[in-house]
Amino acid sequence: MPAPVATMDVRHPRPHVAVIDIGGEVTSHCEDVLMGAYEDASTSGIKGIVLNFTGLDYMNSGGIGMLVTLLVRANRNKQKLAACGLTPHYQQIFELTRLDEAIALHDDEAAAVAAV
Amino acid sequence: MNVHDESNWASKVERLEVSDELAGAGFNIAGKRVAGAQQGFGRLWQRRYSIDLGSELTPERVVADWKQRFATYWPEGATFHVALTGLQPGAVSPIAIASGAPGLTLSTGILVLYMDDTSFTFMCPEGHMFAGWITFGAEEGPTGSTVADVKILIRTSDPLYELGWPVMKAKEDAFWSATLVNLATDHGVTGVAVVETTSCVDRKRLWHNWTNVRHNSGVRSAWHTVTTPFRSARA
DSSP states (O other): OOOOOEEEEEEEEETTEEEEEEEEEESGGGHHHHHHHHHHHTTTTOOEEEEEEEEEEEEOHHHHHHHHHHHHHHHHTTOEEEEEOOOHHHHHHHHHTTGGGTSEEESSHHHHHHHO | OOTTOGGGBOOOOSSOOOOGGGTTTTTTTTTOOBOOGGGOOSOEEEEEEEEEOOSSSOHHHHHHHHHHTGGGGSOTTEEEOOOTTOSOTTOEEEEEEEOSSTTOEEEEEEEEEEEOSSEEEEEOBTTSSEEEEEEEEEEEOTTSOEEEEEEEEEEESSHHHHHTHHHHHHHHHHHHHHHHHHHHHHTTOOSOOOEEEEEEEEOOOOGGGGGGGGGOHHHHHHHHHHHHHHHHHHO
């Protein structure tokens, strides 16, 4: 079975805030891609990172675990983490796994960027 | 089961409910919330146990059998209770583990969080030794053989369990190695070693979660055992 394909593009809509546009299939197979995007996003004193899931096709439980690892790294660097663009299904998954207690969910990117 | 199917995931629940036929075994998890790694207390560990099953079996076959016969692969001294509806996303299964102390069985359980053709994931409830996720899966390795594995992302739940981590870690090693050997043996694969890797993802303990100790399944199991005669007399 071919490894799932995920895309992670980094933008800086505001000083000290980065947005990672996450697309495709988020599983544990894309850990290197996500951590690479995090490294790109974390340059030059970034204080907040928004995970934009608008382009997400699919996420499995390995993807949730990977986000926890990302959260640990962000906490270590004293960065706030927020998420937006989740479908109602994946919002429920965040709530079920209680990931929403550590990564604040927002309806849109503007709200998420303003919050971090 | 399509790998992209939303029904691979459990539906959202606030509190765990145990089916009637398992209510007796599930006294320690009924009404509890699930606890992810961020709701735990101790250091965050990523662990993996894997075993090479050769090239005769597909990952899908192995995982289908694993789901079907999950409880039978567990080593002696531990019981995994499966509801009549079987192992499926959203199912709540009580677990009983011999504690080592005479007459004391540790009661806890899991929620089946996720399932697809090549993996399935359990999430721990409050009071379990660990807070986090455990994923059972199989995939084709680089040499073309099928590798089955147990991947764990956990913190100990509370300060008491964190104190016991060195002992629990050794017990986990023995437990999951025996489980994988049983899985391999059931598929006609013998004499293969289990490979274990461990890394500490976060050395920081989450002190704000120390109050999790009120849910400690070991303490609550001991109390349940001690008070059983009184409950029986009252009934």
